[in-house]
Amino acid sequence: MNPITRLPRLLAVLAFLLLWATACTSREAGNAPAGLEPAAALPKATAVLPEPTPTAEVIADACVTCHTDQERLTQTADPVVETEDESSGVG
Secondary structure, three states: OOHHHHHHHHHHHHHHHHHHHHHHHHHHOOOOOOOOOOHHHOOOOOOOOOOOOOOHHHHHHHHHHHHOOHHHHHHHOOOOOOOOOOOOOOO
């Protein structure tokens, strides 16, 4: 490819890089674009802490308590259903 035909593409890339570099340096210098408030004028953020979650020990104790309660196990158990043996019958 002829270097003369590459010239417009090279100039476009250089112009883009120049604009990008100018935009980056203006933000670093504190010159915010029009319509944006400086960071100092923004309200301070307040931290909202989540509610404490139960610890692993409390959860484990609840599981052991539920799974070892014989009365609850008897109440919530599925009834025993007798089925026919699949190996018997006409075949």
